[in-house]
Amino acid sequence: xxxxxxxxxxxxxxxxxxxxxxxxxxxxxxxxxxxxxxxxxxxxxxxxxxxxxxxxxxxxxxxxxxxxxxxxxxxxxxxxxxxxxxxxxxxxxxxxxxxxxxxxxxxxxxxxxxxxxxxxxxxxxxxxxxxxxxxxxxxxxxxxxxxxxxxxxxxxxxxxxxxxxxxxxxxxxxxxxxxxxxxxxxxxxxxxxxxxxxxxxxxxxxxxxxxxxxxxxxxxxxxxxxxxxxxxxxxxxxxxxxxxxxxxxxxxxxxxxxxxxxxxxxxxxxxxxxxxxxxxxxxxxxxxxxxxxxxxxxxxxxxxxxxxxxxxxxxxxxxxxxxxxxxxxxxxxxxxxxxxxxxxxxxxxxxxxxxxxxxxxxxxxxxxxxxxxxxxxxxxxxxxx
Amino acid sequence: xxxxxxxxxxxxxxxxxxxxxxxxxxxxxxxxxxxxxxxxxxxxxxxxxxxxxxxxxxxxxxxxxxxxxxxxxxxxxxxxxxxxxxxxxxxxxxxxxxxxxxxxxxxxxxxxxxxxxxxxxxxxxxxxxxxxxxxxxxxxxxxxxxxxxxxxxxxxxxxxxxxxxxxxxxxxxxxxxxxxxxxxxxxxxxxxxxxxxxxxxxxxxxxxxxxxxx
Numbered sequence: 101x102x103x104x105x106x107x108x109x110x111x112x113x114x115x116x117x118x119x120x121x122x123x124x125x126x127x128x129x130x131x132x133x134x135x136x137x138x139x140x141x142x143x144x145x146x147x148x149x150x151x152x153x154x155x156x157x158x159x160x161x162x163x164x165x166x167x168x169x170x171x172x173x174x175x176x177x178x179x180x181x182x183x184x185x186x187x188x189x190x191x192x193x194x195x196x197x198x199x200x201x202x203x204x205x206x207x208x209x210x211x212x213x214x215x216x217x218x219x220x221x222x223x224x225x226x227x228x229x230x231x232x233x234x235x236x237x238x239x240x241x242x243x244x245x246x247x248x249x250x251x252x253x254x255x256x257x258x259x260x261x262x263x264x265x266x267x268x269x270x271x272x273x274x275x276x277x278x279x280x281x282x283x284x285x286x287x288x289x290x291x292x293x294x295x296x297x298x299x300x301x302x303x304x305x306x307x308x309x310x311x312x313x314x315x316x317x318x319x320x321x322x323x324x325x326x327x328x329x330x331x332x333x334x335x336x337x338x339x340x341x342x343x344x345x346x347x348x349x350x351x352x353x354x355x356x357x358x359x360x361x362x363x364x365x366x367x368x369x370x371x372x373x374x375x376x377x378x379x380x381x382x383x384x385x386x387x388x389x390x391x392x393x394x395x396x397x398x399x400x401x402x403x404x405x406x407x408x409x410x411x412x413x414x415x416x417x418x419x420x421x422x423x424x425x426x427x428x429x430x431x432x433x434x435x436x437x438x439x440x441x442x443x444x445x446x447x448x449x450x451x452x453x454x455x456x457x458x459x460x461x462x463x464x465x466x467x468x469x470x471x472x473x474x475x476x477x478x479x480x481x482x483x484x485x
Numbered sequence: 486x487x488x489x490x491x492x493x494x495x496x497x498x499x500x501x502x503x504x505x506x507x508x509x510x511x512x513x514x515x516x517x518x519x520x521x522x523x524x525x526x527x528x529x530x531x532x533x534x535x536x537x538x539x540x541x542x543x544x545x546x547x548x549x550x551x552x553x554x555x556x557x558x559x560x561x562x563x564x565x566x567x568x569x570x571x572x573x574x575x576x577x578x579x580x581x582x583x584x585x586x587x588x589x590x591x592x593x594x595x596x597x598x599x600x601x602x603x604x605x606x607x608x609x610x611x612x613x614x615x616x617x618x619x620x621x622x623x624x625x626x627x628x629x630x631x632x633x634x635x636x637x638x639x640x641x642x643x644x645x646x647x648x649x650x651x652x653x654x655x656x657x658x659x660x661x662x663x664x665x666x667x668x669x670x671x672x673x674x675x676x677x678x679x680x681x682x683x684x685x686x687x688x689x690x691x692x693x694x695x696x697x698x699x
Contacts, residue, residue: 249665263680267687289671293660 101135108132126222130229154271157363157416158234164357164364165238165411167350172343173199176246179301179340185310202302203343206241209250213257214240221266232271232278232417233261239279239411242344243404243452244286245299252290256282276459277418280452287452295448300340317341319403319441320448325390327398334401345407348400355410364414367423368430372409375434376400383442391442399438408437408451418459422469429465433458490616498620502628504693509632510686511696514600519633520678522592526649529637530630531578531585532592537626539570539596540605544622546570547610554611563606564597571596601629636681644672 108128115125132138133155142149177195180202181187214233222229240257264281265274287294297315314321317340318329333339337347345351358364380396387393400406413419413433420429433454440450447453508514515536522532546566547554554562575593578586586593596602605625610618641647646654646668658664671677690696 249660249667251665252667267683285671288674289669290667291670293667 104135108135123223126226126228127219130222130231155231158231160361160363161235161358161411162238164354164361165235165242165344167353168242168344168347168407168411169203169238171337171347171350172242173203175199175337175346176202176302176343178338180303183301183303183309183313183315185308198302202246203241205250206244206246206248206253206343207238209253210240210257211237213254214261217258217261217266221270225270227270230271232265236260236278236282239344240282242407242411243279243283243342245294245342246302247299248286248290248293252286252293253282256286256289259285272417274417275463276456277412277415280412280456280459283452284456300342315340317403317448322391322394322402323445323448327390327394329402331398331401334398339402342404342407345404348406351406351410358410358414364410365416365419365426367426368414368419369409371427371430372413372434372437373400375431375436376405376409376438377434378431379435379438383438396438399441403441403449404451405434405437408455409434412451412455413458418462420462420465422466425462425465425469428469429458429462432461495617495620498617499624499627502621502624503631504628504689505696507628507632507689508601508604508625509629509682510689512601512604514604515629516679516682518592518595518599519629519636519682520675522589523633523637523640523678524644524673525588525641525647526634526637528585528588529633531582532589533626533630533633535574535578535593536596536599536601536629537623539567539574540602540626541619541622542570543567543602544605544610544618545615547606548613548615548618551611559611560603563603567597567602567606601625632682632685635685636678639681640672640678643669644677 108131111128113119114121115128116122117125129138138153141147174192174196176199177190177197178187178199180198181190181195211233214237218229218233237257240253240260244253260278260282264276264278265271268274283294293299297320299315300317301313301315303309316324318334319341321327321329329339335348337350339346355364355369359366359369376399377396380394380399383392384394384396409430413430420426433451436454436457437450440447440453442450444450502508506512509516509519518532518536523529543563543566547563550562571594574596575586578589578593605621609621613621638648641649642653646652646659646666654666656662658666660667669677
């Protein structure tokens with residue numbers, strides 16, 4: 101660590117105000133705090149700080165995402181070789197490396213574009229580089245189909261960072277989850293590359309697919325009335341889908357990490373699942389077609405429901421802040437996600453829209469929770485006086 | 486007549502609405518039509534010209550009548566004048582550019598409810614002579630046009646790959662023809678027009694810092 105410290109100390113005078121590389125100041129600071137505890141102390145206001153700062157929080161979320169990322173890479177290879185009928189003759193590592201080579205460029209594009217824009221804004225506005233994009237940058241690839249062209253991912257990332265975040269004042273000020281903004285942008289701008297049956301499995305033009313191959317996700321199959329997909333495959337994640345959303349098991353591991361470390365709110369996760377289950381049961385009762393008859397718990401393991409509930413809805417910035425608010429917020433997300441998914445045939449997945457919609461309502465929910473608390477306490481004062 | 490026809494004061498009436506008192510980006514009037522008709526450049530330009538014509542002549546007529554209109558019914562009088570002019574414009578469009586007129590459909594009629602018109606009549610024409618009122622109408626119409634044309638330019642270019650109906654982005658670039666490119670479907674939808682206008686406002690205020698409210 102000694103030489104790292106020396107490097108930062110040596111370069112520090114070069115990035116001070118008026119020095120040659122002054123425009124790199126926040127970059128220098130950003131990387132310094134990545135390795136060491138910040139030397140700066142508070143000059144006003146609060147002087148006692150939690151030891152979990154933004155950087156540690158974000159690092160922990162990325163850590164919780166590792167099982168999802170690794171499985172996502174493996175599944176990309178798995179789906180590819182399954183589609184061309186060479187699954188038996190290909191080893192585990194061949195599958196994984198195929199997926200790795202497919203997924204890495206997507207992650208790289210997301211980080212380069214997003215961090216590039218963050219750096220530019222940090223220099224222009226003269227504030228430090230915020231770590232918010234560390235998580236968004238990995239969440240964006242995780243919610244994309246593998247066949248989305250890289251330039252589209254770049255455009256969507258730029259849109260999400262500029263319109264979804266920087267116009268509101270940067271990290272911590274955004275109303276909506278930036279990763280979902282990126283996905284929503286692509287979903288409405290380039291529907292042909294974001295939905296349908298040909299985007300979920302990586303295939304190059306020369307590949308010959310086996311006869312039974314359709315490329316459809318279990319959700320698309322279910323929407324078409326064919327609801328007998330394999331429950332085990334859907335739970336473990338051996339199904340076509342966005343890179344990170346397929347394996348409910350890997351997502352559950354991430355959820356456990358988030359809950360144990362206290363970074364993700366278990367209230368939001370539980371209430372989202374509850375909301376989804378309630379809507380599923382309601383639809384079961386009033387079922388008129390095969391998709392509505394799908395047992396309610398099966399909704400929780402297909403599509404992006406689990407991923408959204410664990411990693412998207414729990415975003416501390418765009419999610420509810422009050423404890424009661426978290427229950428309401430999560431429950432409505434689950435409810436709406438399943439409702440949109442089943443009732444509206446134009447939107448194959450409701451999770452993205454449900455979370456974005458509830459993000460919009462978060463300030464309202466929080467406001468009324470706070471107001472009702474104030475009223476309750478005022479009443480108590482009056483009765484005791 | 487105290488001022489000559491094109492005095493500095495009169496020219497300011499023409500140039501101010503283009504930047505520092507732009508009806509769309511600064512006064513935030515007439516947004517609805519700016520979102521609705523700008524998916525392509527051609528209807529945007531036709532719409533801009535129609536609004537400019539209606540605004541200039543309504544300003545002149547109201548300015549001529551300003552001393553005879555009873556204060557209590559002035560809104561009704563203004564509406565009658567605007568409605569008559571809009572019907573005239575609508576008939577002209579139908580006669581000479583029928584296809585664009587069909588594309589614009591109700592939005593020509595809805596010029597009547599465009600806030601820029603009532604705003605200028607109330608704020609300017611009721612208190613000024615006909616000639617400055619005419620210039621004010623042309624100026625504000627031009628300010629409205631500039632924004633419509635900018636928005637229409639970007640929306641048509643990225644949403645359809647064409648400009649004024651002519652193909653700009655070659656067919657061979659498209660994924661459907663073996664290329665890599667695809668049209669941005671968002672650009673066709675009104676929400677993206679709102680975002681484009683938002684970005685124009687952002688850029689304008691970065692260049693003209695006086696406009697930033699504290």
